[in-house]
Amino acid sequence: MITRDLAAFFDIARGLHADFGPATARAAFLVAPDGFRLAEQSASDNRYMAQAAGFDAARASEQHRALHRALSQVVPTVCFAGDPQAPDGLFPNNVFATAAGRYVVGRMRHPVRQREAEREDIRAFFAGVLDYAEIDLSTQPHPCELTGALVIDRARGIGYCGLSERCDEAGAALMHEALGLRATLMFDLAPGEYHTNVVLAVLAGRAALVAPRGFARDEVARAIAEFHAPHAVILSDAEHRAFAGNAIALSDDAVWMSADAARALAPESRAVLAGAGFQVRSVELDAIEAAGGSLRCCVGEVF
Incomplete structure (x- = not known):
């Protein structure tokens, strides 16, 4: 089921057991920030991005390596080389996502990001090394920026899809089907928000971080928090601005x-x-x- 109806969605969600699959990924993948700089197309609908003078490529590369080392202590973590012509490429979770036995390629809104979906090395890793079947959504017309737009409770097999310029209803339905989810709730993000994973995180099916300011309707944020209570954190505006909602559990x-x-x-x-x-x-x-994203945006998950 995919719906905007809160009551219908949570009626189903409350009846589900946490038996859909592993709650956390078995591995992770990153893409190095080679060519790190302002992507002007992306900046048109991402208010979190700094001005061009605020980009420090050397420091970004150093921090990304530290992230790789840290995550490798928890799960096997692969890092692909970056593409200097794809300055947003360090956020691969918007472009590639996985479910059991398959990988999905998303449709990015901006042309500067659409070239990321053409990466033959990443496709070959999933198809050739992992022997995953491919579901390629990148050539259809509806934006669907995968786990940027769609926050997934992997334990229950349910999704929360925030609609914006980066994902429309048709794109949400395509992702729901491609990832084989049991139920997906669609809702509008607040004006100025571009991705759901900046305002919502579901952690190993046991807890949630919810930033109400990022939702167009407060009742949606409240319903999600109530569903995950008592382990639901209602993020303050300060926590939201600092990217506390852009979090992930890998264990x-x-x-x-x-x-x-x-x-x-x-x-x-x-x-x-x-x-x-x-x-x-x-x-x-x-x-x-x-560049307008934080830790969760950098991490692609392998299920």
Whole structure:
């Protein structure tokens, strides 16, 4: 089922067991920030991006390597070379996503990002090395920027899809089908928000980070938080601005976010995460955040 109806969606979600599949990925993949600079097309609908002078390519590369080292302590983590002609390429989770036995290639809104979907080395890794079947959505007309637009509770097999210029209803339906989800809730993001994973994170099926300011309708944010209670963190505006919602769990005992996000996290928010069994782990990513994304945006998951 894919719907905008809150009651219908949560009626189904409440009846589901956490038996859809592993709650966290078995591996991760990154793309190095080679050619890191302002992508003007992306900046047209990403208010989080810095001006061109705010981009420090050397520092971004150093921080990205530190992220790779950190995540490799938790799961096997592969890093592909970057493409200097694809300055947003360090955010591969928008372009490639996986489910059991298959990988999905998304349709990016901006031409500067559409070239990322043409990466034959990444496609060959999934198809040739992992022997995953391909579902290629990149050539159809509807934007569907995968796990940027669609936040997935992998344990239950449900999705939360925020609609914006980066994903329309048809694109949401294509992702829902391609990833084989049991149910997906569609809703509008607030004006100025471009991706759901900046305002919502579901952590190993056990907890959620919710930034109400990022939703067009407060009742949607409230319903998601209520569903994941008592382990739902309602992020303040300060936590939201610091990318605390752009977090990920790659194991059942830790949530990863940028160091700035971790510093902004209120004691009450930390307490909720601790109650769910999560330690907060972080990496300095301020240079990367100049490009309008944070830690979760950098991480592609292999299921």
